[in-house]
Amino acid sequence: MDLTFFxxxxxxxxxxxxxxxxxxAGLTLVFGIMDTLNLAHGSLFMAGGYVSxxxxxxxxxxxxxVLVAVLVTVLLxxxxxxxxxxxxxGRDHLSQVLAxxxxxxxxxxxxxxxxxxxxxxxxxxxxxxGPVQLLGLPxxxxxxxxxxxxxxxxxxxxxxxxxxxxxxxxxxGASNRAMAEFMGxxxxxxxxxxxxxxxxxxxLAGALMGPISAVSIGMGEAILIPALVVIVIGGIGxxxxxxxxxxxxGLVDTAGRAFLPPLLREVLAPALAADVGPAISSIAMxxxxxxxxxxxxxxxxxxxx
Amino acid sequence: xxxxxxxxxxxxxxxxxxxxxxxxxxxxxLFDLDYYTGxxxxxxxxxxxxxxxxxxxxxxxxxxxxxxxxxxxGAYAVAALAEAGWTSxxxxxxxxGVAGVVVAGLTGAVALRTKGVYFIMITLAFAQMLFYLAxxxxxxxxxxxxxxxxxxxxxxxxxxxxxxxxxxxWVVLALVALVLLALWRIEASHFGRALEGIRDNETRMxxxxxxxxxxxxxxxxxxxxxxxxxxxxxxxxxxxxSPSLMHWTQSALLIVxxxxxxxxxxxxxxxxxxxxxxxxxVLKQFTEYWHAxxxxxxxxxxxxxxxxxxxxxxxKAAP
Numbered sequence: 001m002d003l004t005f006f007x008x009x010x011x012x013x014x015x016x017x018x019x020x021x022x023x024x025a026g027l028t029l030v031f032g033i034m035d036t037l038n039l040a041h042g043s044l045f046m047a048g049g050y051v052s053x054x055x056x057x058x059x060x061x062x063x064x065x066v067l068v069a070v071l072v073t074v075l076l077x078x079x080x081x082x083x084x085x086x087x088x089x090g091r092d093h094l095s096q097v098l099a100x101x102x103x104x105x106x107x108x109x110x111x112x113x114x115x116x117x118x119x120x121x122x123x124x125x126x127x128x129x130g131p132v133q134l135l136g137l138p139x140x141x142x143x144x145x146x147x148x149x150x151x152x153x154x155x156x157x158x159x160x161x162x163x164x165x166x167x168x169x170x171x172x173g174a175s176n177r178a179m180a181e182f183m184g185x186x187x188x189x190x191x192x193x194x195x196x197x198x199x200x201x202x203x204l205a206g207a208l209m210g211p212i213s214a215v216s217i218g219m220g221e222a223i224l225i226p227a228l229v230v231i232v233i234g235g236i237g238x239x240x241x242x243x244x245x246x247x248x249x250g251l252v253d254t255a256g257r258a259f260l261p262p263l264l265r266e267v268l269a270p271a272l273a274a275d276v277g278p279a280i281s282s283i284a285m286x287x288x289x290x291x292x293x294x295x296x297x298x299x300x301x302x303x304x305x
Numbered sequence: 306x307x308x309x310x311x312x313x314x315x316x317x318x319x320x321x322x323x324x325x326x327x328x329x330x331x332x333x334x335l336f337d338l339d340y341y342t343g344x345x346x347x348x349x350x351x352x353x354x355x356x357x358x359x360x361x362x363x364x365x366x367x368x369x370x371x372x373x374x375x376x377x378x379g380a381y382a383v384a385a386l387a388e389a390g391w392t393s394x395x396x397x398x399x400x401x402g403v404a405g406v407v408v409a410g411l412t413g414a415v416a417l418r419t420k421g422v423y424f425i426m427i428t429l430a431f432a433q434m435l436f437y438l439a440x441x442x443x444x445x446x447x448x449x450x451x452x453x454x455x456x457x458x459x460x461x462x463x464x465x466x467x468x469x470x471x472x473x474x475w476v477v478l479a480l481v482a483l484v485l486l487a488l489w490r491i492e493a494s495h496f497g498r499a500l501e502g503i504r505d506n507e508t509r510m511x512x513x514x515x516x517x518x519x520x521x522x523x524x525x526x527x528x529x530x531x532x533x534x535x536x537x538x539x540x541x542x543x544x545x546x547s548p549s550l551m552h553w554t555q556s557a558l559l560i561v562x563x564x565x566x567x568x569x570x571x572x573x574x575x576x577x578x579x580x581x582x583x584x585x586x587v588l589k590q591f592t593e594y595w596h597a598x599x600x601x602x603x604x605x606x607x608x609x610x611x612x613x614x615x616x617x618x619x620x621k622a623a624p
Binding site for chain 1: 362368415418419420421422423425426427429430431433434437438440441442443553554557560561564565568593594595596597599600601602603604606607608611
C-alpha cells in the first residue's frame, strides 16, 4: 500500500465526511430544537441532486445549477414546513417518523414521474474534470472542490451557531426549548429558519454528490441512514458533535472499504477474506456507533443538559 | 372493541374470523383465486412479526428499528438447517425460533443500555450488521439470495405432507392464532403488568425492586424469537431467502404497519398488516405510482387516526 493511495483515501473519506456533515447539521438542529425527527431530509438531498443535474445539463453552468438547486429545495422545504412539519411539533416521534416517511414515499413517486425510474447522469463540470497536484500527489480537482466547499460551510456554520444572535437562539432552543420560550424567544420562527437552512445544506450536498455518485430515486434513503448514525454518534442537537462524528464516520467508512480488504488478504485465506472484507467494512460505521453508545449512551457531545 | 362488555361476543367474533380464514384454501380454488391463498398466508406470517413488534412497542415502550434482522435470522436458520439435511419443518422452525431468541438476547443486552432515539438507532445498527453478514455469506448466494431445494415436511414417513400449499396455510393460521393468544395472555400476566409498569415509569419499578433490565431483555428476546419464527415461515413458504428480507426498510415497514393498526392495541398488528398489504396489492394492479398513495395514507393516518385504525373502530363502539 503506497502513500499516494493512502492519502487519496484519507481525502476521499474527509470529503464524504463533509457531505455527511451538510446533511447531519440540518437534521440534528431540527431534531434538537423541535424534537422532530424528519426522515424527509433525505428527499431534500435527492431534490438537490436531481434539480442540479438537470439545470447543469440544460444550461452548462455548474454554479447556476447548484444555486438553482438550493433555491428550489429551500422553497420546497418552506412549503413542507408550513403545510405539514409544523403540525408535527409536539407529537410523538412515531407519528413524526410515520408522516415524514409518507413524504419520502410521495417524493420518490414525484421524482419518478418527472425524471423516470432510471438514474440520471450528473456531469462533472468541465473545468474540474482533470486532476490537480495536492501535496505533490495528483488528486481529482472536483473532489478537492467538495473538500473546500465542505470546509467553508462548516466554518460558516460554526460562526453562525457560535457567534451570531440567531446561533444563540438556536443553541438556546436546542438545549432547553421551554426555557428559551419563557425568555421570549419565538422558537417556532427560529425553527422555520433552521429548517430552511438545513434544506439548503442538504440540497448543496445533493448537488455536489451528484457527479461522483448516482443521482437516483433511492439516493435520499441511502444517505439518510449514515446521516442518522452521525447525529446519534455526535449527540442529538449538537452541531459540533455532528461535525466530529461526520468526519469520523466518513473516514471509518472510506478507510474500511479501501484498507481492510487488502489487510485481511494478508492474514486470512483469500476466499474467506473476499467474503469477510466487504462485510466488515460495511459494518464498520455501525460498530463505531454501537461502541460509542455503549460508553456514552447520549452520544459524544449531548446538547441537552 | 367491546371485549370487556361482552367477552362471549368477542370470542365468537374471533372464532368466526379463524373459521373464515381456515376456509380460504378450500374456497379460493373454486373461484380461480388460488393466488390469494398464498397472499393471505403471507399476510398472516407478516402479522406474526408485526405482533411481536407491537408487543415491544406497546407493552414495553421499546421502539425497535431492527426487527427485520430477526426475521432474517429465522430465514437463514431454515436455509442452514435444510442444507444440513434436516427435513422436519417443526424441528427447523423450533430451532430457528431459538436462534432468534439467542441473537435478540445478545443484541438486546447491549441495546437496552440506551433509551429513546438512541435505542432506535442501535437496534438499526445491529440489524444492519446482520444484513451485511448475510450479504457476505457466499454459501447462501450473498446479495442474490438462495433457493431452498430440499423441501421441509410437516409429517414424515409413508404419507408425508410437505410444508407447502393448504397444509402450510393451516399450520400458519394455527401458529399465528396461538402466538396472538399467548401475547394477549402475557399482557394480562404478572410479567406483562411489570413490563407495562416499566414502560410508564422505569425508575419507580426499579425502586420497587423489579429487575427492570432483565425483564426488558426477556421481552426483547421473546419478541426476537417470534420474529425469527415468522422469518422461518417466510423462508418455508417462498422456498427462497435473500438479504433483502432484513433490509432496514423492512424493519421500518413493520413499525409503519404497527402504527397504522394501533400501537399496543390487540388487533393493531394484524389490522395494520392487512390494511397496508391489501392496499399495496390493489394499488400495484392499477398503477406503477403506488408509493405516493401509500405515503398519503400514512400522512392521513397520522392526522386523522393518531392512535391507529383499531383505535378508530373502538372509539365508535365506545359510548
